[in-house]
Amino acid sequence: MINVPRGTEDILPSQSKKWQYVEKRLNDLSKRFNYEEIRTPLFESTELFQRGVGDTTDIVQKEMYTFEDRGGRSLTLRPEGTASVVRAYVQHKMFGLPQQPTKLFYFGPMFRYERPQKGRTRQFVQFGIEVLGSADPAIDAEVMAFALECYKTLGLKSLRLVVNSLGDAESRTNHRNALVDHFSPHKNELCGDCQNRLEKNPLRVLDCKKDREHPAMKTAPSIFDYLNDYSRTYFEEVKTYLEKMDIPYEEDPNLVRGLDYYNHTAFEIMSDAEGFGAITTLSGGGRYNGLVQELGGPETPGIGFALSIERLLLALEAENILLPVEDSLDVYIVALGTEAKREAVKLAFDLRKSGVKVDLDYMDKKMKAQFKTADRLQAKIVFVLGEDELKNNQISIKHMETGTQIEKSLEEAIPYVKESLRGGNADE
Protein backbone atom coordinates (compact mmCIF):
# COMPACT_ATOMS: atom_id res chain seq x y z
CA MET A 1 0.00 0.00 0.00
CA ILE A 2 1.23 3.45 -0.86
CA ASN A 3 0.69 6.10 1.78
CA VAL A 4 0.97 9.86 1.65
CA PRO A 5 4.53 11.16 1.82
CA ARG A 6 5.81 11.94 5.27
CA GLY A 7 4.45 15.15 6.69
CA THR A 8 1.60 15.45 4.23
CA GLU A 9 -2.02 14.56 4.72
CA ASP A 10 -5.21 13.91 2.85
CA ILE A 11 -8.07 16.15 3.76
CA LEU A 12 -11.12 13.93 3.66
CA PRO A 13 -14.69 15.18 3.26
CA SER A 14 -15.40 15.49 6.97
CA GLN A 15 -12.45 17.88 7.21
CA SER A 16 -12.70 19.56 3.83
CA LYS A 17 -16.06 20.95 4.87
CA LYS A 18 -14.31 22.87 7.62
CA TRP A 19 -11.58 24.02 5.26
CA GLN A 20 -14.12 25.39 2.83
CA TYR A 21 -15.88 27.22 5.60
CA VAL A 22 -12.67 28.75 6.94
CA GLU A 23 -11.53 29.74 3.46
CA LYS A 24 -14.82 31.47 2.83
CA ARG A 25 -14.68 33.41 6.06
CA LEU A 26 -11.10 34.54 5.40
CA ASN A 27 -12.12 35.62 1.93
CA ASP A 28 -14.97 37.68 3.32
CA LEU A 29 -12.66 39.23 5.86
CA SER A 30 -10.15 40.15 3.18
CA LYS A 31 -12.89 41.96 1.30
CA ARG A 32 -13.88 43.97 4.32
CA PHE A 33 -10.29 45.06 4.89
CA ASN A 34 -10.04 45.71 1.15
CA TYR A 35 -7.33 43.24 0.27
CA GLU A 36 -7.23 41.54 -3.12
CA GLU A 37 -6.07 38.05 -3.91
CA ILE A 38 -2.80 37.23 -5.59
CA ARG A 39 -1.91 33.74 -6.75
CA THR A 40 1.70 32.92 -7.35
CA PRO A 41 3.34 29.63 -8.41
CA LEU A 42 3.95 26.86 -5.91
CA PHE A 43 7.58 26.79 -6.98
CA GLU A 44 10.02 29.56 -7.70
CA SER A 45 13.66 30.01 -8.56
CA THR A 46 15.70 28.80 -5.63
CA GLU A 47 17.54 32.08 -5.69
CA LEU A 48 14.39 33.97 -4.75
CA PHE A 49 14.27 32.34 -1.34
CA GLN A 50 18.00 32.44 -0.83
CA ARG A 51 17.94 36.18 -1.29
CA GLY A 52 14.49 36.90 0.06
CA VAL A 53 14.25 34.70 3.11
CA GLY A 54 17.94 34.82 3.86
CA ASP A 55 20.82 32.43 3.34
CA THR A 56 21.49 31.94 7.02
CA THR A 57 17.96 31.02 8.04
CA ASP A 58 16.94 27.49 8.99
CA ILE A 59 14.43 27.55 6.19
CA VAL A 60 17.01 28.06 3.50
CA GLN A 61 19.76 26.04 5.10
CA LYS A 62 17.90 22.84 5.80
CA GLU A 63 14.20 22.98 5.07
CA MET A 64 13.78 23.68 1.37
CA TYR A 65 12.42 21.27 -1.20
CA THR A 66 14.86 22.11 -3.96
CA PHE A 67 15.11 20.28 -7.26
CA GLU A 68 16.47 20.72 -10.71
CA ASP A 69 14.08 20.68 -13.65
CA ARG A 70 14.87 19.13 -17.00
CA GLY A 71 16.31 22.38 -18.20
CA GLY A 72 18.83 22.47 -15.38
CA ARG A 73 17.14 25.30 -13.47
CA SER A 74 17.21 25.12 -9.68
CA LEU A 75 13.67 25.43 -8.40
CA THR A 76 12.23 25.30 -4.91
CA LEU A 77 8.77 24.56 -3.57
CA ARG A 78 7.87 27.75 -1.77
CA PRO A 79 8.55 27.59 1.97
CA GLU A 80 6.61 30.80 2.64
CA GLY A 81 4.57 33.37 0.78
CA THR A 82 6.14 36.77 1.20
CA ALA A 83 9.10 36.33 -1.13
CA SER A 84 6.84 35.26 -3.98
CA VAL A 85 4.42 38.12 -3.48
CA VAL A 86 7.22 40.65 -3.41
CA ARG A 87 8.73 39.03 -6.50
CA ALA A 88 5.41 39.41 -8.31
CA TYR A 89 5.08 42.99 -7.07
CA VAL A 90 8.44 43.84 -8.55
CA GLN A 91 8.05 41.79 -11.72
CA HIS A 92 4.73 43.38 -12.60
CA LYS A 93 5.80 46.82 -11.44
CA MET A 94 2.82 47.03 -9.14
CA PHE A 95 4.48 49.94 -7.40
CA GLY A 96 3.32 51.90 -10.44
CA LEU A 97 -0.35 51.16 -9.87
CA PRO A 98 -2.38 54.24 -9.01
CA GLN A 99 -3.85 52.80 -5.85
CA GLN A 100 -1.23 52.57 -3.10
CA PRO A 101 -0.46 50.90 -0.84
CA THR A 102 -0.90 47.59 -2.59
CA LYS A 103 -2.91 45.33 -0.33
CA LEU A 104 -2.78 41.66 -1.23
CA PHE A 105 -3.76 38.35 0.28
CA TYR A 106 -2.87 34.82 -0.68
CA PHE A 107 -3.90 31.34 0.23
CA GLY A 108 -2.15 28.11 -0.51
CA PRO A 109 0.25 25.33 0.40
CA MET A 110 3.81 25.93 1.59
CA PHE A 111 6.54 23.31 1.89
CA ARG A 112 9.24 22.83 4.47
CA TYR A 113 11.31 19.74 5.02
CA GLU A 114 10.99 19.38 8.77
CA ARG A 115 10.27 16.67 11.28
CA PRO A 116 6.49 16.57 11.60
CA GLN A 117 4.80 17.05 14.94
CA LYS A 118 1.52 18.37 16.22
CA GLY A 119 0.75 21.52 14.27
CA ARG A 120 3.66 21.06 11.91
CA THR A 121 3.67 19.27 8.60
CA ARG A 122 5.86 19.36 5.53
CA GLN A 123 3.07 20.68 3.40
CA PHE A 124 0.86 23.17 5.17
CA VAL A 125 -1.52 25.85 4.05
CA GLN A 126 -1.03 29.48 4.80
CA PHE A 127 -3.33 32.40 4.48
CA GLY A 128 -1.38 35.62 4.48
CA ILE A 129 -1.51 39.27 3.59
CA GLU A 130 1.08 41.75 2.41
CA VAL A 131 0.89 45.51 2.29
CA LEU A 132 3.42 47.16 0.04
CA GLY A 133 4.23 50.80 -0.28
CA SER A 134 3.30 52.25 3.07
CA ALA A 135 5.46 53.00 6.10
CA ASP A 136 2.55 54.29 8.12
CA PRO A 137 2.38 52.82 11.64
CA ALA A 138 -1.40 52.70 11.16
CA ILE A 139 -1.01 49.99 8.56
CA ASP A 140 1.06 47.92 10.99
CA ALA A 141 -1.85 48.15 13.38
CA GLU A 142 -4.29 47.26 10.62
CA VAL A 143 -2.35 44.13 9.76
CA MET A 144 -2.37 43.01 13.38
CA ALA A 145 -6.06 43.80 13.72
CA PHE A 146 -6.70 41.79 10.58
CA ALA A 147 -4.67 38.87 11.89
CA LEU A 148 -6.62 38.79 15.13
CA GLU A 149 -9.95 39.09 13.36
CA CYS A 150 -9.16 35.96 11.37
CA TYR A 151 -9.45 34.01 14.61
CA LYS A 152 -12.10 36.03 16.36
CA THR A 153 -14.49 35.82 13.46
CA LEU A 154 -14.43 32.05 13.94
CA GLY A 155 -15.05 32.28 17.65
CA LEU A 156 -11.57 31.74 19.09
CA LYS A 157 -10.91 33.32 22.45
CA SER A 158 -7.63 32.12 23.97
CA LEU A 159 -5.50 34.45 21.92
CA ARG A 160 -2.48 36.54 22.72
CA LEU A 161 -1.03 39.19 20.49
CA VAL A 162 2.66 39.59 21.22
CA VAL A 163 4.50 42.50 19.68
CA ASN A 164 8.04 43.69 19.49
CA SER A 165 10.17 46.05 17.50
CA LEU A 166 13.34 44.77 15.94
CA GLY A 167 14.28 48.28 14.93
CA ASP A 168 15.96 49.08 11.67
CA ALA A 169 19.14 47.50 10.39
CA GLU A 170 21.32 49.85 12.37
CA SER A 171 19.48 49.24 15.63
CA ARG A 172 19.56 45.52 15.05
CA THR A 173 23.26 45.36 14.39
CA ASN A 174 24.08 47.43 17.43
CA HIS A 175 21.92 45.32 19.65
CA ARG A 176 23.29 42.12 18.22
CA ASN A 177 26.84 43.18 18.87
CA ALA A 178 25.94 44.19 22.40
CA LEU A 179 24.44 40.78 23.04
CA VAL A 180 27.48 38.96 21.75
CA ASP A 181 29.74 41.12 23.88
CA HIS A 182 27.53 40.55 26.88
CA PHE A 183 27.26 36.77 26.66
CA SER A 184 30.64 35.83 25.23
CA PRO A 185 32.44 35.87 28.61
CA HIS A 186 29.81 33.38 29.89
CA LYS A 187 29.73 31.24 26.82
CA ASN A 188 30.91 28.09 28.55
CA GLU A 189 28.26 28.42 31.23
CA LEU A 190 25.44 28.40 28.72
CA CYS A 191 23.68 25.35 27.33
CA GLY A 192 24.80 23.84 24.06
CA ASP A 193 21.90 25.32 22.14
CA CYS A 194 22.73 28.77 23.41
CA GLN A 195 26.37 28.50 22.47
CA ASN A 196 25.10 27.90 18.98
CA ARG A 197 22.57 30.68 19.18
CA LEU A 198 25.19 33.12 20.29
CA GLU A 199 26.75 32.82 16.88
CA LYS A 200 23.72 32.37 14.70
CA ASN A 201 21.05 34.42 16.38
CA PRO A 202 22.07 35.96 19.72
CA LEU A 203 18.56 37.22 20.37
CA ARG A 204 17.43 33.65 20.80
CA VAL A 205 19.66 33.24 23.82
CA LEU A 206 17.31 35.53 25.72
CA ASP A 207 14.48 33.16 24.97
CA CYS A 208 16.17 30.03 26.30
CA LYS A 209 14.24 27.90 28.78
CA LYS A 210 17.29 26.22 30.29
CA ASP A 211 19.45 29.25 30.94
CA ARG A 212 16.65 31.40 32.24
CA GLU A 213 18.19 31.59 35.71
CA HIS A 214 21.67 32.53 34.58
CA PRO A 215 22.65 35.88 36.11
CA ALA A 216 23.78 37.22 32.75
CA MET A 217 20.20 36.91 31.51
CA LYS A 218 18.92 39.54 33.86
CA THR A 219 21.52 42.08 32.90
CA ALA A 220 21.36 41.40 29.18
CA PRO A 221 20.95 44.41 26.92
CA SER A 222 17.38 44.95 25.72
CA ILE A 223 16.51 45.88 22.16
CA PHE A 224 14.63 48.86 23.48
CA ASP A 225 17.86 50.48 24.56
CA TYR A 226 19.20 50.14 21.06
CA LEU A 227 16.30 51.44 19.04
CA ASN A 228 17.12 54.72 17.37
CA ASP A 229 14.68 57.62 17.47
CA TYR A 230 12.84 56.72 14.30
CA SER A 231 12.41 53.10 15.36
CA ARG A 232 11.30 53.99 18.85
CA THR A 233 8.77 56.57 17.70
CA TYR A 234 7.47 54.26 15.04
CA PHE A 235 6.89 51.50 17.56
CA GLU A 236 5.16 53.86 19.97
CA GLU A 237 2.82 54.97 17.18
CA VAL A 238 1.95 51.41 16.29
CA LYS A 239 1.03 50.68 19.88
CA THR A 240 -1.05 53.83 20.11
CA TYR A 241 -3.12 52.67 17.17
CA LEU A 242 -3.62 49.25 18.74
CA GLU A 243 -4.81 50.88 21.92
CA LYS A 244 -7.15 53.11 19.98
CA MET A 245 -8.77 50.01 18.48
CA ASP A 246 -8.99 48.40 21.95
CA ILE A 247 -6.73 45.58 20.89
CA PRO A 248 -4.92 44.09 23.87
CA TYR A 249 -1.31 43.14 23.29
CA GLU A 250 1.80 42.11 25.16
CA GLU A 251 5.24 43.47 24.55
CA ASP A 252 7.98 40.91 24.39
CA PRO A 253 11.46 42.21 23.67
CA ASN A 254 12.59 38.63 23.11
CA LEU A 255 10.19 37.97 20.26
CA VAL A 256 12.32 37.12 17.27
CA ARG A 257 11.28 36.24 13.80
CA GLY A 258 13.05 33.48 11.98
CA LEU A 259 13.41 35.18 8.66
CA ASP A 260 16.09 37.66 7.77
CA TYR A 261 13.93 40.24 6.10
CA TYR A 262 12.12 41.49 9.19
CA ASN A 263 12.68 44.86 10.80
CA HIS A 264 10.71 47.23 12.99
CA THR A 265 7.35 45.69 13.88
CA ALA A 266 7.31 41.97 14.61
CA PHE A 267 4.38 40.12 16.08
CA GLU A 268 2.95 36.72 16.77
CA ILE A 269 -0.45 35.46 17.71
CA MET A 270 -0.35 32.60 20.16
CA SER A 271 -2.97 30.25 21.50
CA ASP A 272 -3.21 29.51 25.19
CA ALA A 273 -5.81 26.82 24.68
CA GLU A 274 -5.36 23.61 26.61
CA GLY A 275 -4.19 20.72 24.47
CA PHE A 276 -2.98 22.80 21.59
CA GLY A 277 0.39 21.09 21.77
CA ALA A 278 3.90 22.33 22.25
CA ILE A 279 3.66 24.81 19.43
CA THR A 280 1.65 27.79 20.51
CA THR A 281 2.24 30.11 17.58
CA LEU A 282 -0.80 30.48 15.38
CA SER A 283 0.57 33.11 13.11
CA GLY A 284 3.41 35.53 12.75
CA GLY A 285 4.27 38.59 10.81
CA GLY A 286 6.17 41.77 10.64
CA ARG A 287 7.60 44.58 8.65
CA TYR A 288 10.18 44.09 5.91
CA ASN A 289 11.24 47.45 4.61
CA GLY A 290 14.29 46.32 2.69
CA LEU A 291 12.89 43.32 0.91
CA VAL A 292 11.46 44.90 -2.22
CA GLN A 293 14.77 46.52 -2.91
CA GLU A 294 16.63 43.33 -2.15
CA LEU A 295 14.56 41.66 -4.85
CA GLY A 296 15.29 44.30 -7.41
CA GLY A 297 12.47 46.79 -6.92
CA PRO A 298 12.48 50.39 -5.80
CA GLU A 299 12.91 51.19 -2.13
CA THR A 300 9.49 50.19 -0.82
CA PRO A 301 8.30 49.46 2.68
CA GLY A 302 6.24 46.36 3.34
CA ILE A 303 4.49 44.48 6.08
CA GLY A 304 2.52 41.27 6.28
CA PHE A 305 1.60 38.21 8.24
CA ALA A 306 0.76 34.60 7.61
CA LEU A 307 -1.31 32.08 9.47
CA SER A 308 -1.51 28.34 9.12
CA ILE A 309 -4.93 26.88 8.48
CA GLU A 310 -3.88 23.62 10.10
CA ARG A 311 -3.04 25.40 13.32
CA LEU A 312 -6.18 27.46 13.09
CA LEU A 313 -8.23 24.27 12.91
CA LEU A 314 -6.25 22.79 15.80
CA ALA A 315 -7.01 25.85 17.87
CA LEU A 316 -10.69 25.55 17.06
CA GLU A 317 -10.58 21.96 18.21
CA ALA A 318 -8.72 22.88 21.36
CA GLU A 319 -11.40 25.42 22.20
CA ASN A 320 -14.19 23.01 21.29
CA ILE A 321 -15.58 25.29 18.64
CA LEU A 322 -17.79 23.58 16.09
CA LEU A 323 -18.04 25.25 12.73
CA PRO A 324 -21.52 25.50 11.26
CA VAL A 325 -20.95 23.09 8.42
CA GLU A 326 -24.26 22.11 6.84
CA ASP A 327 -24.43 18.84 5.07
CA SER A 328 -28.01 17.66 5.16
CA LEU A 329 -29.76 16.55 2.00
CA ASP A 330 -32.91 18.18 0.65
CA VAL A 331 -34.41 15.12 -0.98
CA TYR A 332 -33.67 11.41 -1.03
CA ILE A 333 -35.53 9.37 -3.60
CA VAL A 334 -36.54 5.87 -2.60
CA ALA A 335 -37.22 3.85 -5.72
CA LEU A 336 -38.70 0.37 -5.82
CA GLY A 337 -38.26 -1.71 -8.94
CA THR A 338 -36.71 -1.16 -12.32
CA GLU A 339 -39.37 1.15 -13.73
CA ALA A 340 -39.35 3.32 -10.65
CA LYS A 341 -35.56 3.47 -10.67
CA ARG A 342 -35.59 4.90 -14.20
CA GLU A 343 -38.16 7.46 -13.18
CA ALA A 344 -36.15 8.28 -10.06
CA VAL A 345 -32.95 8.93 -11.98
CA LYS A 346 -34.75 11.37 -14.25
CA LEU A 347 -36.52 13.02 -11.34
CA ALA A 348 -33.25 13.42 -9.44
CA PHE A 349 -31.63 15.09 -12.42
CA ASP A 350 -34.57 17.46 -12.86
CA LEU A 351 -34.47 18.35 -9.18
CA ARG A 352 -30.75 18.98 -9.30
CA LYS A 353 -31.10 21.21 -12.32
CA SER A 354 -33.61 23.27 -10.44
CA GLY A 355 -31.24 23.73 -7.51
CA VAL A 356 -32.29 21.00 -5.10
CA LYS A 357 -29.72 18.85 -3.32
CA VAL A 358 -30.81 15.31 -3.99
CA ASP A 359 -29.51 11.78 -4.00
CA LEU A 360 -30.77 8.25 -4.46
CA ASP A 361 -29.70 4.66 -4.01
CA TYR A 362 -27.15 3.07 -6.31
CA MET A 363 -26.50 0.03 -4.15
CA ASP A 364 -29.64 -1.88 -5.05
CA LYS A 365 -30.87 -1.67 -1.50
CA LYS A 366 -34.20 -2.73 -0.11
CA MET A 367 -36.71 -0.11 0.77
CA LYS A 368 -35.97 -0.19 4.46
CA ALA A 369 -32.28 0.23 3.84
CA GLN A 370 -32.95 3.13 1.51
CA PHE A 371 -34.86 4.85 4.26
CA LYS A 372 -31.97 4.21 6.60
CA THR A 373 -29.66 5.88 4.13
CA ALA A 374 -32.04 8.81 3.82
CA ASP A 375 -32.01 9.12 7.57
CA ARG A 376 -28.26 8.98 7.81
CA LEU A 377 -27.95 11.64 5.12
CA GLN A 378 -30.36 13.77 7.12
CA ALA A 379 -32.69 14.11 4.17
CA LYS A 380 -35.42 16.62 4.87
CA ILE A 381 -37.77 15.01 2.39
CA VAL A 382 -38.03 11.50 1.00
CA PHE A 383 -39.74 10.72 -2.26
CA VAL A 384 -41.15 7.23 -2.51
CA LEU A 385 -41.58 5.94 -6.00
CA GLY A 386 -42.99 2.42 -6.31
CA GLU A 387 -45.42 0.50 -8.45
CA ASP A 388 -48.49 2.08 -6.90
CA GLU A 389 -47.21 5.59 -7.50
CA LEU A 390 -46.15 4.83 -11.06
CA LYS A 391 -49.56 3.45 -11.86
CA ASN A 392 -51.21 6.70 -10.84
CA ASN A 393 -48.46 8.97 -12.08
CA GLN A 394 -48.03 10.06 -8.48
CA ILE A 395 -45.27 10.29 -5.94
CA SER A 396 -45.31 9.92 -2.17
CA ILE A 397 -43.60 12.74 -0.37
CA LYS A 398 -42.57 12.24 3.22
CA HIS A 399 -41.33 14.98 5.53
CA MET A 400 -38.78 13.19 7.64
CA GLU A 401 -38.87 15.45 10.63
CA THR A 402 -42.61 15.34 11.18
CA GLY A 403 -43.23 11.98 9.59
CA THR A 404 -46.17 13.28 7.59
CA GLN A 405 -46.61 11.96 4.11
CA ILE A 406 -48.67 13.19 1.17
CA GLU A 407 -49.14 12.38 -2.48
CA LYS A 408 -48.51 14.64 -5.43
CA SER A 409 -48.48 14.21 -9.14
CA LEU A 410 -45.06 13.96 -10.76
CA GLU A 411 -45.49 17.40 -12.28
CA GLU A 412 -46.32 19.02 -8.99
CA ALA A 413 -43.47 17.38 -7.09
CA ILE A 414 -40.67 19.74 -7.98
CA PRO A 415 -42.50 23.03 -7.41
CA TYR A 416 -43.90 21.59 -4.20
CA VAL A 417 -40.48 20.62 -2.88
CA LYS A 418 -38.93 23.94 -3.75
CA GLU A 419 -41.72 25.71 -1.98
CA SER A 420 -41.56 23.62 1.15
CA LEU A 421 -37.76 23.82 1.35
CA ARG A 422 -38.09 27.55 1.24
CA GLY A 423 -39.98 27.20 4.48
CA GLY A 424 -43.48 27.57 3.09
CA ASN A 425 -46.36 25.25 3.91
CA ALA A 426 -47.00 24.09 0.41
CA ASP A 427 -49.08 21.16 1.51
CA GLU A 428 -51.55 23.16 3.54
Next chain:
RNA sequence: GCGGUUAUGGCGAAGUGGUUAACGCACCGGAUUGUGGUUCCGGCAUACGUGGGUUCGAUCCCCACUAAUCGCCCCA
Protein backbone atom coordinates in the same frame (compact mmCIF):
# COMPACT_ATOMS: atom_id res chain seq x y z
C1' G B 1 19.43 16.61 12.70
C1' C B 2 18.33 14.50 18.09
C1' G B 3 15.12 11.87 21.82
C1' G B 4 10.57 9.17 23.90
C1' U B 5 6.32 6.10 22.66
C1' U B 6 3.75 3.09 19.28
C1' A B 7 2.75 -0.37 14.90
C1' U B 8 -3.25 -6.38 15.29
C1' G B 9 -9.40 -6.47 10.15
C1' G B 10 -12.70 0.05 7.44
C1' C B 11 -12.12 2.32 12.69
C1' G B 12 -11.22 1.49 18.07
C1' A B 13 -9.07 -2.21 20.98
C1' A B 14 -7.74 -7.19 23.91
C1' G B 15 -4.36 -11.21 23.65
C1' U B 16 -0.83 -15.72 23.77
C1' G B 17 6.26 -18.86 22.51
C1' G B 18 2.42 -23.81 19.79
C1' U B 19 -4.76 -26.42 17.19
C1' U B 20 -10.23 -22.13 13.99
C1' A B 21 -6.40 -14.48 17.09
C1' A B 22 -11.40 -12.00 21.62
C1' C B 23 -14.61 -7.89 21.83
C1' G B 24 -16.80 -3.04 20.54
C1' C B 25 -18.06 0.38 16.50
C1' A B 26 -19.22 0.52 11.43
C1' C B 27 -21.42 -2.14 7.45
C1' C B 28 -25.02 -5.92 5.36
C1' G B 29 -29.34 -9.20 6.06
C1' G B 30 -33.56 -10.85 9.01
C1' A B 31 -37.62 -10.32 13.10
C1' U B 32 -44.14 -12.37 7.29
C1' U B 33 -46.62 -8.04 2.45
C1' G B 34 -43.69 -0.83 0.58
C1' U B 35 -41.29 3.35 5.41
C1' G B 36 -36.33 5.99 9.39
C1' G B 37 -34.86 5.18 15.78
C1' U B 38 -34.18 1.39 19.70
C1' U B 39 -33.98 -3.87 20.73
C1' C B 40 -33.13 -8.99 19.35
C1' C B 41 -30.97 -12.65 15.90
C1' G B 42 -27.54 -13.65 12.08
C1' G B 43 -23.58 -12.33 8.63
C1' C B 44 -19.03 -9.88 7.31
C1' A B 45 -13.70 -8.96 6.17
C1' U B 46 -6.39 -10.92 1.68
C1' A B 47 -5.53 -8.36 10.53
C1' C B 48 -0.71 -9.24 13.68
C1' G B 49 4.10 -2.58 9.50
C1' U B 50 8.72 -4.62 6.43
C1' G B 51 13.20 -7.56 6.48
C1' G B 52 16.38 -10.50 9.19
C1' G B 53 17.62 -13.46 13.70
C1' U B 54 16.71 -16.82 18.20
C1' U B 55 13.59 -21.33 18.47
C1' C B 56 11.23 -27.73 16.91
C1' G B 57 7.70 -23.54 16.36
C1' A B 58 6.82 -16.52 16.79
C1' U B 59 1.78 -11.88 16.21
C1' C B 60 4.13 -12.45 21.04
C1' C B 61 11.66 -12.57 22.34
C1' C B 62 16.13 -9.85 19.82
C1' C B 63 18.13 -6.54 15.81
C1' A B 64 17.55 -3.38 11.69
C1' C B 65 14.44 -0.61 8.62
C1' U B 66 10.01 2.04 7.59
C1' A B 67 5.97 4.76 9.28
C1' A B 68 2.89 7.22 12.82
C1' U B 69 2.81 10.15 17.03
C1' C B 70 4.69 13.37 20.88
C1' G B 71 8.74 16.38 22.23
C1' C B 72 13.77 19.15 21.23
C1' C B 73 15.75 22.60 17.53
C1' C B 74 13.09 26.04 14.67
C1' C B 75 8.83 27.90 12.92
C1' A B 76 3.15 29.02 10.48
